[in-house]
Amino acid sequence: MSLKEEKEKLAIVNAFMAYTLENDHFPKSVYKFCKKNEMEEKTFYKFFGSLDRVKESIWESFYKNSMSLLKKDENFEMAKPKDKLLSFYFTFFEVLLLNRSYVLFALAVDEKMMVKMGQLSSIRKMFKGFASELIEDGNVDKPSYLQHPPKIFSEAAWVQFAFLLKFWMEDSSADFEKTDQAIEKSVQTAFDVFDNTPLSSLVDFGKFLWKEKFSTL
Structure with a gap:
């Protein structure tokens, strides 16, 4: 082009x-x-x-802009999978912040679920590809019986992505500091599960979610 x-x-x-x-x-x-x-x-x-294709393209551009920014950092390619995922999330939500009004409208509560998820179909594929690469990198030094299937774990990563997106949309804390905490704790938990040592981080993440979502009920 x-x-x-x-x-x-x-x-x-x-x-x-x-x-x-x-x-x-x-x-x-x-x-x-x-x-x-x-x-x-x-x-x-x-x-x-179609007009729907424009919606998908907007989310594709959010992803591509994030990856473009990350790849300008010469240390990114050499970083560990966990650090790559953290960097991606922090960068991605900074990109979204520049377009927050559109994102909140596009994923408005009163939209039908299939309409909302349809516009994310392209970014879902792109993100799962990125997650699969991280999983494959993490499998390199593991014996075969401890390796994790990229297809299954990339789907789990997408669930995490969707959770963090919803959390960010609902976050009213100054400078979205609660979202930063959610990113750090959820990524730590995910990689502890990946490394088969999940208990302490699961408890910590559970406490965080309870405090943020249920303490005001």
Whole structure:
């Protein structure tokens, strides 16, 4: 894709997000969206087959921007799997923070679950691929009987991702410090499970969740 085409595609994405936030709803049709933005439909269809595909692309861009930032750090590739995952989460939520209004709307409570999860289908695939690589790296020095299947554990990693995303959306603490704590504790727990030493971190994470979610009931 040429630089000009990348700019055209980005302009469509930005217009989509702006339209959504300004009108409190997603565009209803490609025709109306293009008319509102003085854009020819053929320009839209050059990059996207549907409005739903734009939604997916937005989440893809959040992921790609995060990975691009991480790879600028020369130490990232040499880091341990646990540190890579921590770095990813901290960077990813910083990227989301720049687009928090859109994220909160896109994953609004009143949206149907299938609609919400549909727009995450692409990032789910990308994140699970990343998680699988981390799992494979973690398996390298383990005997075969202690190695963990990437397919199963990457799915567990996606569940963790979804949990942290929901936690961040509901977090009202200053500078989202509670989300930072949730990231650290959940990643520690995940890797303790991966290393077959889960008890202490499970208890610690359980206490954290109880304090944050149930102490005010």
